[in-house]
Amino acid sequence: MPYQVTIRDNNTGEVRETTMDLDIASFHLYWWTYGNFGCDCNRCGEFYSRDPVPEQDVVCGDTRFDLLKIDLGDGRVFDNFQELNPGRPQRDPQPPPSL
Numbered sequence: 001m002p003y004q005v006t007i008r009d010n011n012t013g014e015v016r017e018t019t020m021d022l023d024i025a026s027f028h029l030y031w032w033t034y035g036n037f038g039c040d041c042n043r044c045g046e047f048y049s050r051d052p053v054p055e056q057d058v059v060c061g062d063t064r065f066d067l068l069k070i071d072l073g074d075g076r077v078f079d080n081f082q083e084l085n086p087g088r089p090q091r092d093p094q095p096p097p098s099l
């Protein structure tokens with residue numbers, strides 16, 4: 001079963017929800033934090049999943065794309081900013097729970 005992630009582009013403030021076409025059975029939070037998808041370059045690809053990815057936006061770092069929420073759809077929801085973005089400063093208030 002795929003799952004939903006919510007990502008914010010800190011350059012524009014835009015928040016997008018995208019569907020990860022991966023089975024939740026293979027979900028590991030580590031992948032999104034200290035793993036490959038803790039990096040802006042990979043989060044960028046998911047943020048633009050419905051559009052062509054602007055090449056100039058694919059930059060490694062830990063400042064551009066913050067992860068706001070992971071909803072596995074089975075009752076497990078991760079929305080603690082520091083848990084999802086270890087070491088990143090929290091820039092804005094958490095999004096409303098409706099997101």
Ligand SMILES: [Zn+2]
Nearest residue numbers: 039041060061
């Ligand atoms: Zn990277």
